[in-house]
Amino acid sequence: MLYLVEHFYSVQGEGKYVGTPSLFFRFGGCNLTCEGFGCTEITPDGREIVGCDTVYAVDRQSFGDLWQEVEELQTFIWIMNGYRIPPHVDVVLTGGEPLIYANEPVFVEFIDYLIGQGHRVTFETNATIAPDFKRYPFYASATYALSVKLSNSGEPLNRRVKPEVITSILAHTQGSFFKFSVDEPSLISVLEEEIDTIVADHPYTPVYCMPLGGNKAHIEANCEAVIEFCKRRGFIYSDRLHIRIWDQNHGV
Numbered sequence: 008m009l010y011l012v013e014h015f016y017s018v019q020g021e022g023k024y025v026g027t028p029s030l031f032f033r034f035g036g037c038n039l040t041c042e043g044f045g046c047t048e049i050t051p052d053g054r055e056i057v058g059c060d061t062v063y064a065v066d067r068q069s070f071g072d073l074w075q076e077v078e079e080l081q082t083f084i085w086i087m088n089g090y091r092i093p094p095h096v097d098v099v100l101t102g103g104e105p106l107i108y109a110n111e112p113v114f115v116e117f118i119d120y121l122i123g124q125g126h127r128v129t130f131e132t133n134a135t136i137a138p139d140f141k142r143y144p145f146y147a148s149a150t151y152a153l154s155v156k157l158s159n160s161g162e163p164l165n166r167r168v169k170p171e172v173i174t175s176i177l178a179h180t181q182g183s184f185f186k187f188s189v190d191e192p193s194l195i196s197v198l199e200e201e202i203d204t205i206v207a208d209h210p211y212t213p214v215y216c217m218p219l220g221g222n223k224a225h226i227e228a229n230c231e232a233v234i235e236f237c238k239r240r241g242f243i244y245s246d247r248l249h250i251r252i253w254d255q256n257h258g259v
Contacts, residue, residue, distance in 0.1 A: 008076055010034060010074040011032060011035065012035045012064045013257060014033065014086055016030050016090045017249065018248065019099065020248040021215075021217050021246070021248065021249075023184050026248065029097040029098065029099045030087065030097070031101060033064050033101050034104075034108060035074040035103050036064075036104065037104040037107065037133075038104055038133075039162050042058050042059075043158075044058065044059045044219060046062065046222075060220070060221035063257070080113060083120070095124070095125045097129065098129070102131070105130055109137075110139065115143055119145050122145045122148045127150065128149040133155065133167070134173050135166070135169045138176075140175070147180055157197075159189075168205060184214070187214070189217065190229045190232075216236060216244060218230040223250055226251065
């Protein structure tokens, strides 16, 4: 089963291609929950759910009415044609965790189609699942934003950090990069050491750090500390443009 939660045409809000017009496909489901991020979302029946900033794409039990099952490639093509976007526009696959579908036939067809049509494809991934690059070599043509989760996510280390997956993705691709969500309290205590450990074997891979938060106020509370951290370590600061502009709105 392949579930699509939303799609929208906007600009990339974070990471390497910030500001670039992009067509987003957000897929439902994730192998992590990241409840430690503490972002809240109101369910259709009025309950408050705590998790990551896209918990509506993680918790199918609470938000399943938003999830659309996709059974054929033509559905994606119809969606893309409906936007009347410029040719070769960037396409961003996000979630949830989009790579839980890496071997699903419809998903595989879609990625092959996008690469074949000349789109620059970016996966927003937690870097715990690697595509089968040997079986599906076109996956190597995509860019991977490796949003490896840190201890502030609330996930145990053995679930959130998979060195062999990170190595596989970086060995098969060009242009991929690390992207960490950082908050000031955790940065003071443990995050710097965690980041150093994760990136140690990949010294030439760019490292982006962005302020943790699911709304504008939370972003603003963390951004100065993250900027100072980036200045001190030589990392690249990534703001979260979409949250700055549209706050907690979906589909932007």
